[in-house]
Structures are given as structure tokens and as C-alpha cells.
Amino acid sequence: MIKENTKKQDLLWYVLIVVLLLVPFIPQVAANSFTQHVFILILLYASMSQAWNIIGGYCGQVSFGHSVFFGIGAYGAGMAVVKFGITPWPGIIIGSLLAMVVAVLISYPCFKLKGHYFAIATFAIVEIFNRLFMVWYWVNGALGLDYPMVKTGWTNFVWYRTKIPYYYGALILFTTIFSIVRFIERNRFGYYLRAVREDQETAEATGINSTFIKLSAMALSAFLASFCGAFFVQYNFRVDPPMVMSLQVSMVFVLVTILGGAGTLFGPLLGALILIPLQEYTRVLWGGLGRGTDLMLFGFLIVLIMVRQPKGIMGLINEYLNYRKTRKIISAQPEINS
Amino acid sequence: MPLLEVCEISKKFGSLVANSKISFKVEEGNIVGLIGPNGAGKTTLFNCITGIYKPSEGKVFFDGSDITNLPPYKVARLGAVRTFQIVHxxxxxxxxxxxxxxxxxxxxxxxxxxxxxxxxxxxxxxxxxxxxxxxxxxxxxxxxxxxxxxxxxxPKLLMLDECMAGLTSTEVNESVSLIKSLKKKGITFLIVEHIMEAIMPIADKVVVLNGGLKIAEDHPEVVVHQESVIEAYLGQKYSKKFQLAAKGRNI
Known part of the structure; x- marks a missing residue:
């Protein structure tokens, strides 16, 4: 039965990849750069949230500090392009490795705290890094880094006239991160993550070094989140502290995953599929009402779904599937009797 | 060499002494029962052995190595695995x-x-x-x-903390036969148990705690005849039953 489920999931996954590869060929998408923009953001936010899902969903350590790692990746790419005038790639690699180191250093003491206290500690860390980057002269402080005009193409990962390459870049990011999580989910590490989430004491008594598991999950999660940050800055041509290192950005990681279903493979994608169109289209329609309408709607939606099913949209889907299965069994019974 | 050796373990919580200089050995392939009234310090002792608590004094040796201050996961990796009284x-x-x-x-x-x-x-x-x-x-x-x-x-050593509490008598019997069959496969047991009917027939040895002290350590049939044990824990009724049975066998 377990094998059957993985087979179904595999099929769904490959179909999804093929569909996403073909999206830019849809005439409506090809003609409209705004639609392309929405698709790119969906993939980016899904990837970000999936990175968060490793530590927050599977391992159950709700971190509000992920904008720090996102920001470090963004600044890595930004510094390489703006200050050193080279391609962003070395910056992306160094930034991601740095994010990993920072993640381990700050979460080691934080992991001594459990549950809500851990979440609160990570809140404070975002503020610290936000202030630090605001006053740090070397990274241009509050002014941020503005990209100069550079040659377009994959070496610089910059395009001005088209968004399609960005779409495929985001798709590569998305596929890589989702594949990593898919692999983890089915192997020892994934089971250990879930064991630590469910009951740390039992995990320890079963021979699991929970501190090591949490730290490695955090490091991997930060590494991947940092790649997303780098993509974000390459797409926006600029970076400043509030854009990448703020509680608002941290909330995105958390809310998208929780709405879609934390600790599930497709949860982050579902969450992003709802939030991004909501965010982008309300901005177009109700731009005159001022900023934040999208978040108000989103907040309302989260309350609605959480009241009904704390496991998010994936929880609702599973509930429906189970309901259908039991109904099938019940309806099959009288036939056997007669 | 015993598989598990507990040497003079003491555990204090502030001024409360939960375990005081407790020593015993568990030989390989045996079933050892750890009994005592509520609050005797059985679970605390378990926690000291498995590394959840650090004992205030004393040492624990498992399979020839000192495991006294090891974290729980290392103890488990060495082969001493426990279950919890409150299921987790x-x-x-x-x-x-x-x-x-x-x-x-x-x-x-x-x-x-x-x-x-x-x-x-x-x-x-x-x-x-x-x-x-x-x-x-x-x-x-x-x-x-x-x-x-x-x-x-x-595991080499399975430590069960009241794994039969709250079960029906059929389930208790199932568990007992399960433990017996696992013993045959070479697994050593250290069992904390309140249900005497379950532990007495299968244990090779029982260690009795009361108020943090070890008051007896011997074969179950010998232990139930000790006055201190009867007073502390078993109650007159059960011990009389046991004594009558023993007398019956003598005649």
C-alpha cells in the first residue's frame, strides 16, 4: 500500500515537471510578461517554502529566521555583481555556504529551546541581521545594491527584454529543491526528521542524535533558501535589507508552507499557487487601496483553512480522499450481501 | 562479566533523594525485574541508566564500557534500548x-x-x-x-518501563509469552513492573526498591519471603498466598 502511494506520487511529479516545462509555450503566457512574472514568482515562492519545509515542516522546528539566509544568498550574488563586477555565480556559492555556517551557528544555541521559544528566538535574529545590514557600510547599508547594466545571458544570469530564461531558471531551482526533499522524504534522514518532530525523547531513546539531525536539517534548509535569495536579487536587479531580511519575508516562508500543508511534498507548491496570484492580481486590481490588501486576504484565508484543517490544503485533500475511499467501501458492502 | 552493572547510583533532586547508592548486576540472557511501590525511584533509576538524567553519584557499566554520562542516543546505539512508562x-x-x-x-x-x-x-x-x-x-x-x-x-538489553500497566489480562499473557520467546533469542531484559502475576514467573532475579533504597535482590520466590519486602510493597494478602503455595509444595 505504501509502495502504491509512492508510485502515484511519482507519476504526479513527472507529469507536473512536463507541464511546467511547457508553460511558456501557452500563447497567453508567451504574449503577456505579467503572467510570466506570476509563474516565476510561484516557482520561486514554492522553492523557498520547500526549503523551509525541511526544517519547519518535516522536522517541526518553526523558524522565523529564514529571511536571514535568504538575504545572505541575495547579498552574495549582489556583492559579486555590484562590488566586484564579476558573474554572480561565485557570490551565490559563497553566500550559500556562508548561510549554512550562519544557520548552524545561530541555531545551535536556539535549539536548546523547544517549541514556541525556539520560534521567538529566531524572530530576534531577523531583527539583528536587518539592523546589521542597514548600517554596514561595505554592503551599502540601507541604500542597498543596485545592479549596473551587464551583458545578458546565463553567465551573468541577467535578462532585460524577456522573462522566459528566468522562468526556466526558477524551474531548475524548483525541480532541484523539490527533488532533494522528495529523496529525503523516502530515506532514513527524512524518517529521522519526522521522528524528531513527533517526539524528541523517543527519537533519542531510539538512538537518534536529535541535535545533529536538527542542525543538519537547518544547514540544508538555509543553503537552499540562500539559492532562492540569489535568484530573487538577480530577478529584481537590486537588493536592500528590508527587501530580503525582514519579518515580512520570513512570514512568507512560514505561511505559504503552512497554508499548503507543512511536512508534505506538494504543500509548498499548493500554498504558493494560492498566495502569489492572490498577491499579484489584487495588487493590480486594488493597487489604489494601498499596500497590504493581499496579505489581509491571505491572512483571512489561512484562518479559514486552519479552523477547518490544521494540516492545510494537503490535509483537506487527504481528508477528501479518505472520505471517498470509505464511501466506496460502504457502497460496495450491500452488493456483496445481496 | 555482567551485561549491565549499576554501581552505587545516587540521584538527588535538590534535597529529595530519589535513588540512594543502588547497585545491582544484570547477567546476559537473564530477565531482571525491578519492583517497588509508587515513588520508590524505579523510573528515576531507569532514566539514570539510559542517560536522560545524570546521576549525582555512582557509575553505570554496559557491555564492558562506562555509560554513566553518555547522552541517551549513544546508550541506545550501544544496544541498551528502553520503552517509556507513558507511551511516547x-x-x-x-x-x-x-x-x-x-x-x-x-x-x-x-x-x-x-x-x-x-x-x-x-x-x-x-x-x-x-x-x-x-x-x-x-x-x-x-x-x-x-x-x-x-x-x-x-538491542542487547531491553529495558521495559511498565509495559504491561493498563492492559487486560489476555494482553498481559500475550506480552509475557512474547518476552519469554525474545529471551530465548538471547535478549536480556530489565523490567519495571507492577503486575506481580506477570513478572514473578518469568524473572530470574528481582531487585526491590523502596524510598530510593535497594531493600532486596534475589530470586523472586526468595524475595517474597523477606519481611522488609512484604511490608514495603507486596502486601499481606499476596505474600500469604505465595507462602501457602510454597508450604503446599513442601508437604
Whole structure:
């Protein structure tokens, strides 16, 4: 039965990849750069949230500090392009490795705290890094880094006239991160993550070094989140502290995953599929009402779904599937009797 | 050489002495019962052995090495695995996944670990409810699941903390026969138990605690004749029954 489920999931996954590869060929998408923009953001936010899902969903350590790692990746790419005038790639690699180191250093003491206290500690860390980057002269402080005009193409990962390459870049990011999580989910590490989430004491008594598991999950999660940050800055041509290192950005990681279903493979994608169109289209329609309408709607939606099913949209889907299965069994019974 | 040796373990919580200079040995292949009234310090002693608490004084040796201040996961990796009095199942995961986590300790390969988990599930009669969510189980099944998860780690020493409390008498009998069959496979047991009918017939030795002190250590039939034990724990009724039975055998 377990094998059957993985087979179904595999099929769904490959179909999804093929569909996403073909999206830019849809005439409506090809003609409209705004639609392309929405698709790119969906993939980016899904990837970000999936990175968060490793530590927050599977391992159950709700971190509000992920904008720090996102920001470090963004600044890595930004510094390489703006200050050193080279391609962003070395910056992306160094930034991601740095994010990993920072993640381990700050979460080691934080992991001594459990549950809500851990979440609160990570809140404070975002503020610290936000202030630090605001006053740090070397990274241009509050002014941020503005990209100069550079040659377009994959070496610089910059395009001005088209968004399609960005779409495929985001798709590569998305596929890589989702594949990593898919692999983890089915192997020892994934089971250990879930064991630590469910009951740390039992995990320890079963021979699991929970501190090591949490730290490695955090490091991997930060590494991947940092790649997303780098993509974000390459797409926006600029970076400043509030854009990448703020509680608002941290909330995105958390809310998208929780709405879609934390600790599930497709949860982050579902969450992003709802939030991004909501965010982008309300901005177009109700731009005159001022900023934040999208978040108000989103907040309302989260309350609605959480009241009904704390496991998010994936929880609702599973509930429906189970309901259908039991109904099938019940309806099959009288036939056997007669 | 004994498999587990507890040397003069003391544990204090502030001014409260939960364990005071307790020593005993568990020989390989034996079943040792650890009994005593509520609050005698049995679970505290368990926690000291498995590394959840650091003992205030004394040492614990397992399989020839000093495990006194090791963290719980290292003790488990050496082969001394415990279950909890208050069951701690991984609620959101299926019974199979719970056991699989135990199996992963010795086997990294997922296919082989699955095989091991399936075997342990069969041994513990959990096959029918393999795919049930652990949080939805009844208490009897939960206790057996704890045992199955511990068993999947291929332990040398299994430490069971009241694994039969709250079970029906049929379930107790099942558990007893399960423990007996596992003993035959070479697993050593240290069992904390309140149900005398279950522990007395299978134990090779019982250690009796009262108020943090060890008051007796011997074969079960000898222990129940000791006055201090009778007073502290067993109660007149059971000991009379036992004594009558013994007399009957003498005649």
C-alpha cells in the first residue's frame, strides 16, 4: 500500500515537471510578461517554502529566521555583481555556504529551546541581521545594491527584454529543491526528521542524535533558501535589507508552507499557487487601496483553512480522499450481501 | 562479566533523594525485574541508566564500557534500548513507520530496514494494524508498538518501563509469552513492573526498591519471603498466598 502511494506520487511529479516545462509555450503566457512574472514568482515562492519545509515542516522546528539566509544568498550574488563586477555565480556559492555556517551557528544555541521559544528566538535574529545590514557600510547599508547594466545571458544570469530564461531558471531551482526533499522524504534522514518532530525523547531513546539531525536539517534548509535569495536579487536587479531580511519575508516562508500543508511534498507548491496570484492580481486590481490588501486576504484565508484543517490544503485533500475511499467501501458492502 | 552493572547510583533532586547508592548486576540472557511501590525511584533509576538524567553519584557499566554520562542516543546505539512508562509513540506516523525508525538504527538501506521492521511487526502481532496512525491506537497496541520499535533496533538489553500497566489480562499473557520467546533469542531484559502475576514467573532475579533504597535482590520466590519486602510493597494478602503455595509444595 505504501509502495502504491509512492508510485502515484511519482507519476504526479513527472507529469507536473512536463507541464511546467511547457508553460511558456501557452500563447497567453508567451504574449503577456505579467503572467510570466506570476509563474516565476510561484516557482520561486514554492522553492523557498520547500526549503523551509525541511526544517519547519518535516522536522517541526518553526523558524522565523529564514529571511536571514535568504538575504545572505541575495547579498552574495549582489556583492559579486555590484562590488566586484564579476558573474554572480561565485557570490551565490559563497553566500550559500556562508548561510549554512550562519544557520548552524545561530541555531545551535536556539535549539536548546523547544517549541514556541525556539520560534521567538529566531524572530530576534531577523531583527539583528536587518539592523546589521542597514548600517554596514561595505554592503551599502540601507541604500542597498543596485545592479549596473551587464551583458545578458546565463553567465551573468541577467535578462532585460524577456522573462522566459528566468522562468526556466526558477524551474531548475524548483525541480532541484523539490527533488532533494522528495529523496529525503523516502530515506532514513527524512524518517529521522519526522521522528524528531513527533517526539524528541523517543527519537533519542531510539538512538537518534536529535541535535545533529536538527542542525543538519537547518544547514540544508538555509543553503537552499540562500539559492532562492540569489535568484530573487538577480530577478529584481537590486537588493536592500528590508527587501530580503525582514519579518515580512520570513512570514512568507512560514505561511505559504503552512497554508499548503507543512511536512508534505506538494504543500509548498499548493500554498504558493494560492498566495502569489492572490498577491499579484489584487495588487493590480486594488493597487489604489494601498499596500497590504493581499496579505489581509491571505491572512483571512489561512484562518479559514486552519479552523477547518490544521494540516492545510494537503490535509483537506487527504481528508477528501479518505472520505471517498470509505464511501466506496460502504457502497460496495450491500452488493456483496445481496 | 555482567551485561549491565549499576554501581552505587545516587540521584538527588535538590534535597529529595530519589535513588540512594543502588547497585545491582544484570547477567546476559537473564530477565531482571525491578519492583517497588509508587515513588520508590524505579523510573528515576531507569532514566539514570539510559542517560536522560545524570546521576549525582555512582557509575553505570554496559557491555564492558562506562555509560554513566553518555547522552541517551549513544546508550541506545550501544544496544541498551528502553520503552517509556507513558507511551511516547510518534503519533502522526503509521505503526510501520514507527518501527521503521527503530530499524534504521542498524540498517541504512531502506529496503533492508523495511524488511527488518516487518519482521518485528510480525513478532509483536501488529501486522493487522500496520498502516494505522500510531496516535489512533488503543493503549494495548501502543505498548506493544513501543516494544516493537525498541526491538527493531536489535538491542542487547531491553529495558521495559511498565509495559504491561493498563492492559487486560489476555494482553498481559500475550506480552509475557512474547518476552519469554525474545529471551530465548538471547535478549536480556530489565523490567519495571507492577503486575506481580506477570513478572514473578518469568524473572530470574528481582531487585526491590523502596524510598530510593535497594531493600532486596534475589530470586523472586526468595524475595517474597523477606519481611522488609512484604511490608514495603507486596502486601499481606499476596505474600500469604505465595507462602501457602510454597508450604503446599513442601508437604
Amino acid at each position: 509513540s510518534l503519533k502522526e506516523m503509521s505503526v510501520f513507520d514507527n518501527v521503521l525508525i527503530g530499524a534504521y538504527l542498524r540498517e541504512r538501506n531502506t529496503e533492508k530496514a523495511r524488511e527488518m521492521a516487518n519482521q518485528c511487526i510480525d513478532i509483536c502481532y501488529l501486522t493487522k494494524i500496520k498502516n494505522t496512525r500510531a496516535g489512533d491506537l488503543a493503549i494495548g497496541h501502543k505498548k506493544r508498538l513501543e516494544l516493537a520499535r525498541a526491538l527493531a533496533t536489535s
